[in-house]
Amino acid sequence: MKIWYQSYTDPDEHREYIGRLAKFLQSAAAPGTTIDLKGLVPSAKHVHGLTEFRCAERVIRNAVQAEREGYDAFIIGHFQDAGLNEAKSVVDIPVIGLGESSMLYACTLGRKIGLVTIDDVFIPWHEDQVIRYGLDKRVVGVRAINTSLDEFMRAFATDEGYRLVVERFRAQVAPLVAGGIDVVLPAGGLPMLLLSREKGFVVGGAPVVNGIPIAVKMAEAAVALRHLNGLGVSRASNFAKPPAQALEEFLATR
Numbered sequence: 001m002k003i004w005y006q007s008y009t010d011p012d013e014h015r016e017y018i019g020r021l022a023k024f025l026q027s028a029a030a031p032g033t034t035i036d037l038k039g040l041v042p043s044a045k046h047v048h049g050l051t052e053f054r055c056a057e058r059v060i061r062n063a064v065q066a067e068r069e070g071y072d073a074f075i076i077g078h079f080q081d082a083g084l085n086e087a088k089s090v091v092d093i094p095v096i097g098l099g100e101s102s103m104l105y106a107c108t109l110g111r112k113i114g115l116v117t118i119d120d121v122f123i124p125w126h127e128d129q130v131i132r133y134g135l136d137k138r139v140v141g142v143r144a145i146n147t148s149l150d151e152f153m154r155a156f157a158t159d160e161g162y163r164l165v166v167e168r169f170r171a172q173v174a175p176l177v178a179g180g181i182d183v184v185l186p187a188g189g190l191p192m193l194l195l196s197r198e199k200g201f202v203v204g205g206a207p208v209v210n211g212i213p214i215a216v217k218m219a220e221a222a223v224a225l226r227h228l229n230g231l232g233v234s235r236a237s238n239f240a241k242p243p244a245q246a247l248e249e250f251l252a253t254r
Contacts, residue, residue, distance in 0.1 A: 001033040001073070003219050004066040007189065008055050008078040011039035014149075016156045021077075021193055021212075028213035030220055036071075038062065044078065045149060047121050056083030061251060063087035063095060073219040077212070079117075079188045080125060089239045090247055092232060094222035098192075099126075100133055101218045102185055102211025107138050109207060110182025114141035116172045117187035118152070126187055141181055143172040145191075152190045165194060170203060177204035184208045 005025055011018050018039060025035045044055045060083050063074045073094040076084050081097035088095045106113045113135075115126050123142045130139040145168040147155075154161030169191065173184050184206050186192045192210045195201060201208040225231040233239045242250075 001030075001220060001223055002071050003029075003033060003035045003073045003075060003216070003223075004062070004071045005035050005037045005075045005077050005216075006059055006062055007037060007039050008044035008059075008082075009039055009189075010041050010043040010045075012041075013043065013045075014039075014153065016153055017190065017193065020156060021189070024193060024196060024212065025216060028216045033216075033220060035216065044082075047119055049125075052080060052082040056086065059083035060086045060090060063091050063093075064247070064251065067091040067093045072223045075215050075219050077189050077215065079211070080122070080129065085238060088233050089241060094219060094226060094232070096215050096219045096222065098189060098211055098215050099129060099187070101215045102209060103130070103133060103135055103139055105211070105214045105218070106183045106185055106209050107135070109209065111138070112141075112181050113139045113183045113185060114143070114173070114176035114181035114206075115139060115185050115187040116169060116176070116191070117142060117144045118147050118191060120144045120146060122187065141176045141179060142187070143176060145169050145172050149190075152194065155194055162194070162197070165191070166198075169195065173203045173206070173208070177206050182206055185211060 009017060022037045025037060029035050040055055040058055044051050059076060066074045071093060076097045079099040081099040084097040117126055123144055126142045130136050147165055147168060155165040184203060186195055192212050195208060196210050235241060
């Protein structure tokens with residue numbers, strides 16, 4: 001099995017993160033599964049909807065490329081899942097979103113889920129995302145630690161930087177748990193990978209869920225089910241395939 005994992009970070013600019021992520025992804029994969037980690041240049045370093053839109057357009061193209069190159073599945077390793085629905089509509093291989101798969105699996109671990117994102121600006125984005133997935137009665141709290149990308153890179157490189165981010169994270173989890181949250185999701189690949197150092201991470205009885213291996217295992221399961229019985233996404237409405245000419249016009253437009 002061969003899986004394309006699409007990060008929204010720059011492989012050179014964020015090499016500390018990319019290097020660790022590549023090793024972690026392969027450690028999460030089943031024997032015989034190869035995961036090719038791909039980045040984006042320019043990356044999603046600007047916190048704005050326009051950047052998400054730009055990255056989504058690239059990612060949709062990459063999903064088509066992945067299918068044409070023989071990949072078995074495509075993972076969008078970006079919690080906001082920019083481009084997820086459109087990618088599902090244009091390829092037949094399974095497309096797994098880090099945000100969607102993490103939240104769906106978290107629902108099996110507890111009744112009420114809380115998200116802790118990296119910046120206040122993402123709070124309304126995630127709230128809209130939760131509604132779009134029909135999970136607004138399950139994902140009932142979103143908070144932010146307000147840590148920059150540079151601070152995350154330092155956290156990967158130094159113990160002092162790591163402790164600082166973990167302390168900020170715990171400070172945001174505490175009120176969620178006090179308010180009745182059962183499960184906590186770090187809302188992003190960066191905090192998920194960073195906090196993977198904390199084995200069996202629990203705060204006030206609430207498990208802190210790393211969604212990266214969940215996305216990998218869901219991709220593997222989706223591929224296995226497709227081979228077993230042909231199961232794939234619905235083409236009845238939201239994920240209906242575009243006309244072939246429409247797809248080619250999209251791919252030809254720059």
